Amino acid sequence: MMLNIAKRAKVASQLLSLLSTGVKNDALLKMAEALAKNSERILEANAQDVEVAKARGVRLALLDRLILTEKRISGMSQCLRETAVLPDPIGEIIKTSTRPNGLIIGQIRVPLGVVALIYESRPNVTSDIAGICLKSGNAVILRGGSDAMNSNIVIGDILREAASSSGVPIDAIQVVSTKERSATIELMQLREYIDVLIPRGGAELIKVVKDNAKVPLIEYGEGNNHIYVAEDADLENAIDIVINAKTQRPGVCNALDKLLVHESISTTFLPSVISSLRKSNVKVKGCELTREIVPDVELATEEDWSKEYLDLIISVKVIKNLTEAINHINKYGTQHSDAILSASFEKAWRFIREVDSATTYWNASIRFTDGNQFGLGAEVGISTQKLHARGPMGAEQMTTTKYFILGHGQIRE
Amino acid sequence: MMLNIAKRAKVASQLLSLLSTGVKNDALLKMAEALAKNSERILEANAQDVEVAKARGVRLALLDRLILTEKRISGMSQCLRETAVLPDPIGEIIKTSTRPNGLIIGQIRVPLGVVALIYESRPNVTSDIAGICLKSGNAVILRGGSDAMNSNIVIGDILREAASSSGVPIDAIQVVSTKERSATIELMQLREYIDVLIPRGGAELIKVVKDNAKVPLIEYGEGNNHIYVAEDADLENAIDIVINAKTQRPGVCNALDKLLVHESISTTFLPSVISSLRKSNVKVKGCELTREIVPDVELATEEDWSKEYLDLIISVKVIKNLTEAINHINKYGTQHSDAILSASFEKAWRFIREVDSATTYWNASIRFTDGNQFGLGAEVGISTQKLHARGPMGAEQMTTTKYFILGHGQIRE
Numbered sequence: 001m002m003l004n005i006a007k008r009a010k011v012a013s014q015l016l017s018l019l020s021t022g023v024k025n026d027a028l029l030k031m032a033e034a035l036a037k038n039s040e041r042i043l044e045a046n047a048q049d050v051e052v053a054k055a056r057g058v059r060l061a062l063l064d065r066l067i068l069t070e071k072r073i074s075g076m077s078q079c080l081r082e083t084a085v086l087p088d089p090i091g092e093i094i095k096t097s098t099r100p101n102g103l104i105i106g107q108i109r110v111p112l113g114v115v116a117l118i119y120e121s122r123p124n125v126t127s128d129i130a131g132i133c134l135k136s137g138n139a140v141i142l143r144g145g146s147d148a149m150n151s152n153i154v155i156g157d158i159l160r161e162a163a164s165s166s167g168v169p170i171d172a173i174q175v176v177s178t179k180e181r182s183a184t185i186e187l188m189q190l191r192e193y194i195d196v197l198i199p200r201g202g203a204e205l206i207k208v209v210k211d212n213a214k215v216p217l218i219e220y221g222e223g224n225n226h227i228y229v230a231e232d233a234d235l236e237n238a239i240d241i242v243i244n245a246k247t248q249r250p251g252v253c254n255a256l257d258k259l260l261v262h263e264s265i266s267t268t269f270l271p272s273v274i275s276s277l278r279k280s281n282v283k284v285k286g287c288e289l290t291r292e293i294v295p296d297v298e299l300a301t302e303e304d305w306s307k308e309y310l311d312l313i314i315s316v317k318v319i320k321n322l323t324e325a326i327n328h329i330n331k332y333g334t335q336h337s338d339a340i341l342s343a344s345f346e347k348a349w350r351f352i353r354e355v356d357s358a359t360t361y362w363n364a365s366i367r368f369t370d371g372n373q374f375g376l377g378a379e380v381g382i383s384t385q386k387l388h389a390r391g392p393m394g395a396e397q398m399t400t401t402k403y404f405i406l407g408h409g410q411i412r413e
Numbered sequence: 414m415m416l417n418i419a420k421r422a423k424v425a426s427q428l429l430s431l432l433s434t435g436v437k438n439d440a441l442l443k444m445a446e447a448l449a450k451n452s453e454r455i456l457e458a459n460a461q462d463v464e465v466a467k468a469r470g471v472r473l474a475l476l477d478r479l480i481l482t483e484k485r486i487s488g489m490s491q492c493l494r495e496t497a498v499l500p501d502p503i504g505e506i507i508k509t510s511t512r513p514n515g516l517i518i519g520q521i522r523v524p525l526g527v528v529a530l531i532y533e534s535r536p537n538v539t540s541d542i543a544g545i546c547l548k549s550g551n552a553v554i555l556r557g558g559s560d561a562m563n564s565n566i567v568i569g570d571i572l573r574e575a576a577s578s579s580g581v582p583i584d585a586i587q588v589v590s591t592k593e594r595s596a597t598i599e600l601m602q603l604r605e606y607i608d609v610l611i612p613r614g615g616a617e618l619i620k621v622v623k624d625n626a627k628v629p630l631i632e633y634g635e636g637n638n639h640i641y642v643a644e645d646a647d648l649e650n651a652i653d654i655v656i657n658a659k660t661q662r663p664g665v666c667n668a669l670d671k672l673l674v675h676e677s678i679s680t681t682f683l684p685s686v687i688s689s690l691r692k693s694n695v696k697v698k699g700c701e702l703t704r705e706i707v708p709d710v711e712l713a714t715e716e717d718w719s720k721e722y723l724d725l726i727i728s729v730k731v732i733k734n735l736t737e738a739i740n741h742i743n744k745y746g747t748q749h750s751d752a753i754l755s756a757s758f759e760k761a762w763r764f765i766r767e768v769d770s771a772t773t774y775w776n777a778s779i780r781f782t783d784g785n786q787f788g789l790g791a792e793v794g795i796s797t798q799k800l801h802a803r804g805p806m807g808a809e810q811m812t813t814t815k816y817f818i819l820g821h822g823q824i825r826e
Contacts, residue, residue, distance in 0.1 A: 112799050195799055216800050237822040244824035352817045364820025386525050386608055386813040387629050388801040400799040404765045407777025409650040411657035
């Protein structure tokens with residue numbers, strides 16, 4: 001069955017790659033409208049998913065991600081409308097040069113072809129990614145979480161129908177409707193038909209994909225993220241940023257895990273930031289020096305420094321200088337999102353250049369690492385690898401380029 | 414031992430990423446000079462390699478690729494000098510935008526980090542790639558062909574010494590000096606230290622790498638390449654282009670393998686192009702229709718249409734129209750280099766958009782698919798994959814980007 005889906009996607013992708021911007025944008029607007037119009041049908045399917053999940057004893061945080069409401073569906077529509085007004089990356093001519101022999105050599109942006117997504121829980125991701133893939137001229141195969149399968153199938157049906165009424169091939173969007181693990185493994189291996197596979201989810205999913213995939217991957221990595229508070233930081237603002245980064249949504253990949261504090265401000269800053277964190281129900285661990293200043297902090301272990309918490313936990317370390325901060329982050333971090341808080345642009349720029357992460361911040365909360373916050377509309381995911389795409393991925397990251405060479409009869413001497 | 418090399422490369426890469434353009438260019442010029450000055454030492458080492466290869470009975474074509482001469486060494490120097498004058502891709506700020514909340518979000522070009530190359534025979538590749546990797550701020554680990562190991566070690570020593578005299582870390586360039594297969598396999602798996610692995614060589618090498626690599630790959634694929642001669646092509650020029658593409662250097666990946674000819678010109682064009690090909694010692698196979706026109710052509714099998722010949726062989730097919738040509742190329746090709754010969758830009762642009770290959774040509778020989786011909790200085794290889802880099806890869810393709818976010822205390826609402 002997966003082979004069939006992949007073959008149909010491949011055929012659709014050839015037509016999709018040639019669609020005009022107008023047709024694609026019209027389809028996106030129709031898709032937005034169709035979701036709104038059919039919200040009852042979506043809510044019904046979602047209620048079935050929620051019931052089954054409750055019966056299975058799925059925990060509250062996951063249940064919350066699964067549940068759709070009128071408001072969430074209207075958010076999905078809004079996201080498709082935002083995608084419609086973004087620039088179309090396809091057909092952009094990026095570079096041209098004329099060679100001494102008169103050949104004109106250029107690069108044009110084209111779709112990847114067929115994109116397969118394997119993701120967990122949240123059914124709104126289904127329409128976000130369908131929209132980005134359509135905008136970028138790719139056919140998409142969506143294998144969402146098993147818990148959300150009824151919701152995803154109904155959302156997929158609505159989007160397919162709406163898009164095809166604008167002239168988009170029906171198989172531009174396909175939702176996998178089997179929960180079979182073997183089918184998902186098969187999907188990861190259909191290299192002949194699928195151009196890229198993007199796993200979006202927890203460590204376990206990523207491991208299964210890495211062990212089994214034969215299709216080229218874009219990795220969606222963990223975030224063990226740092227904020228370094230330099231000696232010249234605005235300490236009041238630093239507390240706001242740390243609290244925001246740690247507590248605004250602790251279960252996501254761009255939340256804060258580690259706080260590094262310059263030693264010269266540690267005796268004043270640590271007591272106040274730790275007290276604020278505790279008021280927000282954050283469990284605080286720390287290095288020996290932290291414990292000298294705030295004695296009732298639990299000792300952080302070596303393992304803590306490498307860990308993504310996804311929870312209301314933080315580890316605090318006192319740092320001698322910028323170099324030690326950069327080295328610590330490059331050693332223990334996961335190259336996701338890291339920030340420096342400092343009054344000095346010189347320090348900040350050094351941090352930005354030398355910290356080897358997808359997103360590096362100066363004086364802001366790291367919670368902004370997100371396609372929507374970056375102005376990409378929605379996001380397909382956040383890449384922590386270096387090849388192809390790094391950081392939040394929007395429509396442009398779902399493209400490749402090809403060289404075109406315009407001659408008038410040249411041969412090579 | 415590989416672990417040691419990889420660790421040293423990682424340390425060197427951190428310093429390299431921060432080197433100024435001036436230091437890197439100065440090093441490239443010193444490297445060029447050092448090769449010229451030490452040509453005798455290089456030729457001596459190369460003579461040893463050649464002697465061993467002869468004794469082993471290595472065939473003439475391979476032997477020719479292995480042999481260095483004063484002229485070839487001077488070509489290596491020239492290539493380093495050309496790399497020095499190319500723009501430095503590192504530090505380029507690609508995009509910036511200011512978000513409604515005042516955050517400035519930009520992307521800056523940075524090196525990949527540590528690049529490992531596994532390649533065959535030609536020792537000039539050693540200095541070409543060392544130059545491109547230095548230009549792009551990457552540390553490089555070079556595992557050349559076993560036949561060329563003495564040459565490569567001496568070239569590497571000369572380059573390391575010259576580069577370090579300009580302030581480049583000595584381990585920016587490392588040549589693997591063991592022929593052990595197990596060491597090469599180990600190299601492919603050091604994911605913690607090596608950011609990208611590029612295999613450059615024949616199908617067998619690519620297979621070993623694909624089966625064993627844990628480091629992310631950029632694939633260097635085969636070229637089963639096509640020229641489609643449309644009904645309105647300049648037929649005299651078409652013969653020149655076909656002969657050039659097939660015979661100028663038949664053993665390389667951008668040579669011609671398949672000739673597609675529009676049926677309306679087949680009766681005039683086929684006899685003359687086949688006669689020219691035969692004069693150049695090319696063995697011609699063909700489809701049934703070709704054999705109706707030139708009866709003594711051997712029948713091409715289904716297998717022929719998928720095959721990269723790397724030899725003086727060609728298969729010819731009569732084609733009904735542009736659509737059939739595009740479909741044939743997308744079905745049987747390897748997405749490397751394909752051309753249309755036609756008087757019509759409209760046909761050419763359709764061919765360029767719809768043929769899913771790294772490089773698509775209008776009215777020129779496909780032998781130009783090459784970093785130097787494209788103006789990239791040298792090339793690290795030619796990518797036939799869609800992710801990260803597609804087509805000839807120069808210094809820019811050895812980079813990634815990172816996001817930087819400049820704030821003034823923003824938190825996420």
